[in-house]
Amino acid sequence: MQSPLAYSSDGSEHVMNIRVDDVIRITIEKNTDIEAESYNPGISEADILVNKGEFDPSLNLGLDETYDRQKTSLEIDSTTQGQINYNLSLSGKAVTGTSYELKWQNYRYNGNSPFLNLYSYYSSGLSLTLTQPLLKGFGIDMQLTSLNAAKNTVQAKKYAFDSAVVAKVSEAVKDYWNLVTARKGIEAAAVALTLAQKTSDEVNARIAAGMTAPVDIYAAEAETAVREEALLAAENNARNAENTLKAIMNVRLFGTRLELLSSPPEPTTPPTLDSIIEQAHKLRQDYQKALIDKKNKELFARYYKNQMLPDLSAIASYGQTGLDGQYHSTIDELASGKYYSWKIGLVLNIPIFNWKNRGNYTKADLELKQTGAAIREIEKNITVEAAEAYNNLNYAIKKIKASGKSLLAAEKTLAAEDGKFRAGLSTLNDLLKFQRDYAAAIYDEAKSRADYAKSLVELNRIQGLLP
Structure with a gap:
C-alpha cells in the first residue's frame, strides 16, 4: 500500500x-493509548503461568557430610562417627489437590562404637507419601479456580x-x-x-x-x-x-x-x-x-464457599529400605521389599471461628x-x-x-x-x-x-x- x-x-x-x-x-x-492498552492481555497471560506454577513439581537434591568425635566412659577413649547423606526427592501437587512426595534417601555411615555390628555400612530408602483433601479444596474445579x-x-x-x-x-x-x-x-x-x-x-x-x-x-x-x-x-x-x-x-x-x-x-x-x-x-x-x-466472580464465590468446610485430608505413605556393608547389596535389599513401612490415616482440622474464610465468601x-x-x-x-x-x-x-x-x-x-x-x-x-x-x-x-x-x-x- x-x-x-x-x-x-x-x-x-x-x-x-x-x-x-x-x-x-x-x-x-x-495511537499511544491503544499501544498502552495492548500490553494488558500479555500481562494477564503471564498470570496464567504464575497460577500454573502452583502445580509445578519440585526436584530437590541434597548432599552433606557430618562427623562427630566424643569422649566416652567406656574402655575406648572416644567414639567417632561420620555420615555422608545424598538424597533425592520429587514433590508437588496434582490438579486433583493431591500432594505427593517421592523420596529416595541414602547415607553411608562410618563409626567405631562398640555397640555397632557394622562399623561401616550403607542405608537406602525409597518412600512415597500422598495427602488428599476430602472436604476443603476437594475436586479439580476447586484446585483450578485461580x-x-x-x-x-x-x-x-x-x-x-x-x-x-x-x-x-x-x-x-x-x-x-x-x-x-x-x-x-x-x-x-x-x-x-x-x-x-x-x-x-x-x-x-x-x-x-x-x-x-x-x-x-x-x-x-x-x-x-x-x-x-x-x-x-x-x-x-x-x-x-x-x-x-x-x-x-x-x-x-x-x-x-x-x-x-x-x-x-x-x-x-x-x-x-x-x-x-x-x-x-x-x-x-x-x-x-x-x-x-x-x-x-462465580468461580471465586464457589471457591470461598468450599474454603469454609473443615480441612479433612487422607494421608497414605509407603516405603522400602535396605542396609548393608556394600552399596549395591543395599540396593538389592531395598528392591526385594523385605523391609518396608506404611501408614494410612485421616487428619481433621476444624477452625473455631473461621472468620477469614467466612469474610472471603461474603465478599465474593x-x-x-x-x-x-x-x-x-x-x-x-x-x-x-x-x-x-x-x-x-x-x-x-x-x-x-x-x-x-x-x-x-x-x-x-x-x-x-x-x-x-x-x-x-x-x-x-x-x-x-x-x-x-x-x-x-x-x-x-x-x-x-x-x-x-x-x-x-x-x-x-x-x-x-x-x-
Missing part, C-alpha cells in the same frame, strides 16, 4: 493525503483492548469528519467574504455614478470586515480540528498538512433498532467483558451480585444508546434532505435578490442578509452530511464495530 505521506512542491511542508481507512489504520498502529480465572481474565483483557480500539478509532474518524466540516466552514466563510467584497465594489461603483448615497459604503465595508473576521475564526477552528486529528493519530502537529480525500457517504436505509440492540449484545466488548467478570458473594447489577446496567445503556443513535441517524438523513433544499432555496433567493439590488428594487441590508443566509446554508448542508457520517460511526461503536 502506498504511503499517504508526500512532499509539497517546495519541499517545505509535508502533505498527508488521507482517507478514512488511513485514519483507522494509523490510529490503530500509532488458573481458570486467569484464563478468563486474558479473554476479558482482550475484550477491553478491542473496546479501547473501537472507542479510539471511532473518536478519530469523528475527528476526521469534524475537520471536513471545519474546512467546509472556511469555504462558506470565503464565499461570504467574496460576496461582501463584490457588493462593496458595486456600491462604490454606484456611488461614483451617483446612483446611491455615499453612506452606503460604510455598511458594505463593515460587513466585509465582519466576514473577514469570520473567515479568520473558521481557519483557526479548522487548524484546531486538524491538530486534534493529528494528535489522536500521533502524527506530528507542525510541518504536516492533512489533505482529506474521503467524502461523507450517501444516506442509506438504516437497520432496525431491534437488530442494532441484538448485534450489540453479541459483539459489544464491554458487555462481553462484564459476562466474563461475572463468570470469575456480594461482588457477584454487584457484577450482576453492572451487567443489567450495561444492558440498559445499550438499549438507551442504541435508541439515541438510531434516532440521530434518522434525523441526520432527514437533515441532509432538508439542508439540501435550504441550500437550493438560498441560492435561488440570493440570485433573485442580487438582481433586484442591481435594479434598485432591494436594499443593501436585504442583499447582505441573503448572502449570509446562503453562506450559512452551504455550511449547514456540508455539516449535515458530516453529521450523518458521524452518526454511522456512533452506531457502529455502540454495536462494538469499527467504523
Whole structure:
C-alpha cells in the first residue's frame, strides 16, 4: 500500500493525503493509548503461568557430610562417627489437590562404637507419601479456580483492548469528519467574504455614478470586515480540528498538512433498532467483558464457599529400605521389599471461628451480585444508546434532505435578490442578509452530511464495530 505521506512542491511542508481507512489504520498502529492498552492481555497471560506454577513439581537434591568425635566412659577413649547423606526427592501437587512426595534417601555411615555390628555400612530408602483433601479444596474445579480465572481474565483483557480500539478509532474518524466540516466552514466563510467584497465594489461603483448615497459604503465595508473576521475564526477552528486529528493519530502537529480525500457517504436505509440492540449484545466488548467478570466472580464465590468446610485430608505413605556393608547389596535389599513401612490415616482440622474464610465468601458473594447489577446496567445503556443513535441517524438523513433544499432555496433567493439590488428594487441590508443566509446554508448542508457520517460511526461503536 502506498504511503499517504508526500512532499509539497517546495519541499517545505509535508502533505498527508488521507482517507478514512488511513485514519483507522494509523490510529490503530500509532495511537499511544491503544499501544498502552495492548500490553494488558500479555500481562494477564503471564498470570496464567504464575497460577500454573502452583502445580509445578519440585526436584530437590541434597548432599552433606557430618562427623562427630566424643569422649566416652567406656574402655575406648572416644567414639567417632561420620555420615555422608545424598538424597533425592520429587514433590508437588496434582490438579486433583493431591500432594505427593517421592523420596529416595541414602547415607553411608562410618563409626567405631562398640555397640555397632557394622562399623561401616550403607542405608537406602525409597518412600512415597500422598495427602488428599476430602472436604476443603476437594475436586479439580476447586484446585483450578485461580488458573481458570486467569484464563478468563486474558479473554476479558482482550475484550477491553478491542473496546479501547473501537472507542479510539471511532473518536478519530469523528475527528476526521469534524475537520471536513471545519474546512467546509472556511469555504462558506470565503464565499461570504467574496460576496461582501463584490457588493462593496458595486456600491462604490454606484456611488461614483451617483446612483446611491455615499453612506452606503460604510455598511458594505463593515460587513466585509465582519466576514473577514469570520473567515479568520473558521481557519483557526479548522487548524484546531486538524491538530486534534493529528494528535489522536500521533502524527506530528507542525510541518504536516492533512489533505482529506474521503467524502461523507450517501444516506442509506438504516437497520432496525431491534437488530442494532441484538448485534450489540453479541459483539459489544464491554458487555462481553462484564459476562466474563461475572463468570470469575462465580468461580471465586464457589471457591470461598468450599474454603469454609473443615480441612479433612487422607494421608497414605509407603516405603522400602535396605542396609548393608556394600552399596549395591543395599540396593538389592531395598528392591526385594523385605523391609518396608506404611501408614494410612485421616487428619481433621476444624477452625473455631473461621472468620477469614467466612469474610472471603461474603465478599465474593456480594461482588457477584454487584457484577450482576453492572451487567443489567450495561444492558440498559445499550438499549438507551442504541435508541439515541438510531434516532440521530434518522434525523441526520432527514437533515441532509432538508439542508439540501435550504441550500437550493438560498441560492435561488440570493440570485433573485442580487438582481433586484442591481435594479434598485432591494436594499443593501436585504442583499447582505441573503448572502449570509446562503453562506450559512452551504455550511449547514456540508455539516449535515458530516453529521450523518458521524452518526454511522456512533452506531457502529455502540454495536462494538469499527467504523
